[in-house]
Amino acid sequence: EGGASCALNATANPTKLHTVGQPMPGHEIRLIDDDGVEVAPGEMGEVVGRSPAMMNGYHGRSEATRDAEWHDADGNRYIRHGDVGRFDEDGFLTLMDRKKDLIISGGFNIYPSDLEAVMAQHPAVADCAVIGVSSEAWGETPVGFYVRRDGVIEDAPAILAWVNGQLGKTQRLSALHIADELPRSAIGKVLKRELRDRLAGAAA
Structure with missing residues (x-):
């Protein structure tokens, strides 16, 4: 269902254990504000992601599918993860909260x-x-x-x-x-x- 995933090599990155890692190869994650605009580096935003394995949509629930989607300026489709996060200077993602909270x-x-x-x-x-x-x-x-x-x-x-x-x-x-x-x-x-x-x- 989710748009993208992260991976963390804990042995190689012992100072990043508070994060969920970096986007996996072929996976892309961006952070957006409440208006759907990408946030500046280091700022918190809603997590949206895309990958070859992301879902096409909810079966028979077109409105729910639209609510779960975000599109960038080039029309690329992303899925909202429901989390709020922040990327650090090395590209590691920390999840801060659920957006609904x-x-x-x-x-x-x-x-x-x-x-x-x-x-x-x-x-x-x-x-x-x-x-x-x-x-x-x-x-x-x-x-x-x-x-x-x-x-x-x-x-x-x-x-x-x-x-x-x-x-x-x-x-x-x-x-x-x-x-x-x-x-x-x-x-x-x-x-x-x-x-x-x-x-x-x-x-x-």
Whole structure:
């Protein structure tokens, strides 16, 4: 289904283990913004790719196929991967977030992974996740969840104040909730839809 793939030789590139590698031979990956324009080198953008093995489309679902496609100025067809990523100066791709998890607050793009990386540095936080929720003032606002580390006692307001002190003004969490554990898929990904449902249920 995907448009292109990357490969990483971990032995030859031990400093690139945080990346998914470089596009494989015959595979091409580009990064685009919300308007479908390629981003400048080093900037984050939506991952689109093409290769000889990419899909022709979804059977009987022409609209879904169109939504999954992007075409460059020469008319070449690419498939949207659903990820947001960044290429480094050596052409290695780092995946930052799923595009559907991107938070747009007050016109600013907020990447949950950036906020999660900061929250994870707090000594009381064993696990964490950030989601976007609706906001009348900002459109969306980031809300955090964390699992308390065993043996460390610190309340959510103190952790929230610490995290927001490390973040830029447009990134700050509007709330922080403690959880016994975060819902995860069979492969370990946080199920952020379940966290959104949890908040919606609490507000009902």
